[in-house]
Amino acid sequence: MVQVRQSTIIDAPIDEVWEILRDFNGHDRWHPAISFSEIEGGEPVDAVGSVRHFRLNDGGELREQLLALSDKDRRLSYCLLEAPLPLMGYVASVRLKPVTDGNATFWEWRSEFNPPAHRRDELVKLVAEGIYQAGFAAVRNLLRGRSAGSPIDVRPSRAVAAPAPSASVPRVAPTVTPGQAATTRAIVVERYGGPEELQLREIGLPKPAPNEVQIRHTVIGVNFIDVYCRTGYFDLLQPPGVPGMEAAGVIEAVGSAVSGFSVGGRVAYACPPVGAYCERRNMVPDLLVHLPDDISDDIAAAGLLKGIAASFLLHEVHVVRPGEVVLIHAAAGGVGQLLVQWARHLGATVIATVSSDDKARIVERLGADHVIVYSRENFAEAVMRLTGGAGADVAYDAVGNDTFGGSLAALGVRGHLVSFGQASGPVGNWDIGRLSSKSVTISRPNYAHYTDTPQKLAPQLNRFFAALRQGTIKVEPPRHYDLAAASEAHRDLESRRTTGALVLKV
Amino acid sequence: MTKVYVSSVIPAPAAEVWKLVRNFNGLPAWAPFVAESRIEQNAQADQIGCIRSFTLKDGGRIRERLLALSDYDLSCSYAILESPMAVENYVATLSLTPITDGNLTLAEWQAEFDCAPDREAALMHQIGTGVFQIALTALKNRFGR
Numbered sequence: 001m002v003q004v005r006q007s008t009i010i011d012a013p014i015d016e017v018w019e020i021l022r023d024f025n026g027h028d029r030w031h032p033a034i035s036f037s038e039i040e041g042g043e044p045v046d047a048v049g050s051v052r053h054f055r056l057n058d059g060g061e062l063r064e065q066l067l068a069l070s071d072k073d074r075r076l077s078y079c080l081l082e083a084p085l086p087l088m089g090y091v092a093s094v095r096l097k098p099v100t101d102g103n104a105t106f107w108e109w110r111s112e113f114n115p116p117a118h119r120r121d122e123l124v125k126l127v128a129e130g131i132y133q134a135g136f137a138a139v140r141n142l143l144r145g146r147s148a149g150s151p152i153d154v155r156p157s158r159a160v161a162a163p164a165p166s167a168s169v170p171r172v173a174p175t176v177t178p179g180q181a182a183t184t185r186a187i188v189v190e191r192y193g194g195p196e197e198l199q200l201r202e203i204g205l206p207k208p209a210p211n212e213v214q215i216r217h218t219v220i221g222v223n224f225i226d227v228y229c230r231t232g233y234f235d236l237l238q239p240p241g242v243p244g245m246e247a248a249g250v251i252e253a254v255g256s257a258v259s260g261f262s263v264g265g266r267v268a269y270a271c272p273p274v275g276a277y278c279e280r281r282n283m284v285p286d287l288l289v290h291l292p293d294d295i296s297d298d299i300a301a302a303g304l305l306k307g308i309a310a311s312f313l314l315h316e317v318h319v320v321r322p323g324e325v326v327l328i329h330a331a332a333g334g335v336g337q338l339l340v341q342w343a344r345h346l347g348a349t350v351i352a353t354v355s356s357d358d359k360a361r362i363v364e365r366l367g368a369d370h371v372i373v374y375s376r377e378n379f380a381e382a383v384m385r386l387t388g389g390a391g392a393d394v395a396y397d398a399v400g401n402d403t404f405g406g407s408l409a410a411l412g413v414r415g416h417l418v419s420f421g422q423a424s425g426p427v428g429n430w431d432i433g434r435l436s437s438k439s440v441t442i443s444r445p446n447y448a449h450y451t452d453t454p455q456k457l458a459p460q461l462n463r464f465f466a467a468l469r470q471g472t473i474k475v476e477p478p479r480h481y482d483l484a485a486a487s488e489a490h491r492d493l494e495s496r497r498t499t500g501a502l503v504l505k506v
Numbered sequence: 507m508t509k510v511y512v513s514s515v516i517p518a519p520a521a522e523v524w525k526l527v528r529n530f531n532g533l534p535a536w537a538p539f540v541a542e543s544r545i546e547q548n549a550q551a552d553q554i555g556c557i558r559s560f561t562l563k564d565g566g567r568i569r570e571r572l573l574a575l576s577d578y579d580l581s582c583s584y585a586i587l588e589s590p591m592a593v594e595n596y597v598a599t600l601s602l603t604p605i606t607d608g609n610l611t612l613a614e615w616q617a618e619f620d621c622a623p624d625r626e627a628a629l630m631h632q633i634g635t636g637v638f639q640i641a642l643t644a645l646k647n648r649f650g651r
Contacts, residue, residue, distance in 0.1 A: 008607035009515055097603070097612060101514040101639060106605065106612045136607060 035466035186278030192232030219301035221246030244276025270305035302478035302501035322347025332359035401425035518649035
């Protein structure tokens with residue numbers, strides 16, 4: 001039997017630290033080693049005896065059971081039920097004590113287990129450093145970020161706008177010589193309207209400001225949100241402006257106050273402000289992602305926004321549980337394909353709707369349990385038939401006008417309609433009183449509210465990259481268009497002829 | 507039952523701090539308000555049940571009985587037998603916990619006692635701030651880097 005004991009002082013009030021640690025399922029939001037966690041069987045997270053099932057970034061899966069939880073002593077204990085490592089008989093406990101002299105918190109994390117003799121030192125080190133010390137640092141960072149209200153250095157690594165030039169980042173000469181007006185090719189929307197409003201122009205490109213980096217795009221993602229920006233449905237773009245919120249590329253210049261990024265680094269992003277439809281742009285790197293070597297530019301540009309969206313739709317907007325019936329519209333589309341694969345992996349029964357037989361075959365290959373061609377069959381009736389009248393637990397609907405009413409009809413009692421788009425037009429006005437006939441919940445999530453800080457973004461990225469690596473989801477190679485042919489890409493996207501992702505090549 | 511709890515981070519390894527505070531007869535060496543101390547009836551200072559009798563710099567006299575001493579848990583508990591403070595059933599525990607990150611020590615000092623309700627707030631302040639925290643701050647300064 002070995003004992004591991006690590007302890008530290010966290011410079012935050014004990015209640016704040018305990019709020020984070022007492023959530024037995026919350027460790028995927030702060031621990032850098034963990035990509036995803038869920039409580040089995042829908043048990044309450046603070047029920048003693050509940051089991052958390054979680055996945056590490058390296059793909060390992062573990063199950064741990066809550067043995068004791070005390071809000072009085074601010075202590076919790078748990079044991080390992082299953083693990084990819086021989087941590088035999090592992091029982092651990094976490095406890096906090098207040099440091100009254102300064103309002104800080106003492107945090108102790110200890111465990112006992114029986115390792116095989118030849119792996120003893122390795123496992124002790126892993127637990128002490130890879131789990132406990134790494135956890136201390138992550139929670140410290142999380143709290144520091146909260147109190148500062150500013151981006152923090154959480155995984156995956158990202159930039160922090162430093163107040164002064166950092167000695168560790170060499171100041172690099174940008175590609176643009178000062179004084180000389182540089183330009184870049186870009187797609188400009190002069191006024192809201194149809195795809196024809198996407199015009200190729202040469203626009204000015206200033207040097208990056210001290211808190212910005214300059215990125216040379218390699219691949220640019222095309223998303224339905226770009227259509228909404230082009231038409232003025234969302235006011236994220238003010239004409240004249242450059243649309244686009246997703247791209248992959250290479251850093252070409254780094255502002256003097258930026259740290260964590262260097263020239264030549266591979267990056268990607270899926271966030272406002274708009275402006276991705278161009279060869280080069282400057283942006284504040286708060287939400288910029290360092291691309292791992294095993295993620296190609298194509299996959300990043302094709303999958304980052306959709307993958308992040310799928311991550312929070314399935315894990316936060318609605319927490320999909322094993323055995324739930326999940327209805328997914330536009331299942332052959334970019335987000336749809338990810339939702340189908342991921343929901344299946346989470347143990348749900350997936351009913352997918354598509355507009356054609358060709359798309360139905362694609363979605364069947366992705367593992368959907370049932371596929372409905374909604375141009376031919378009333379999908380609400382089909383869902384009721386397939387579920388023996390019980391209806392769906394959750395409906396993911398980005399089609400909008402054409403499907404909203406049917407989605408409500410397809411839900412079971414206490415079902416959840418997640419309306420996250422309106423490809424066929426706005427859903428219009430609905431009388432919420434009618435929802436009480438089934439106690440329906442409706443969510444209208446906004447991408448930014450789940451991703452606009454590094455703290456919110458990190459778990460989505462971790463889940464998405466982990467799911468890609470484990471093959472839980474597969475992003476199909478995207479369809480390529482030239483930057484100049486952006487209007488063609490929008491036409492194809494809006495015609496619903498496409499399957500999978502569309503990207504612009506620079 | 508009234509409770510008082512005070513804790514501080516001492517910038518030294520727990521074993522080093524324990525060497526100093528485990529001595530039940532050692533208060534004059536580190537607690538700034540204690541003038542002198544002796545163990546009654548020639549007992550050893552680590553003998554459970556022994557009584558320390560000490561005088562404060564303000565002249566007050568206190569007798570306390572050692573209830574528990576653990577070199578394993580690094581903790582020491584005692585009860586007040588006589589004191590100028592109007593408290594009853596007073597039991598206190600001073601304990602140390604290693605902080606592995608930086609090799610520091612968490613020192614906790616807590617007490618439980620009964621008293622007249624109108625004296626409670628004043629006693630809590632006197633014991634928590636005037637005794638425990640002053641002593642822990644003295645420890646911090648002694649080991650200060």
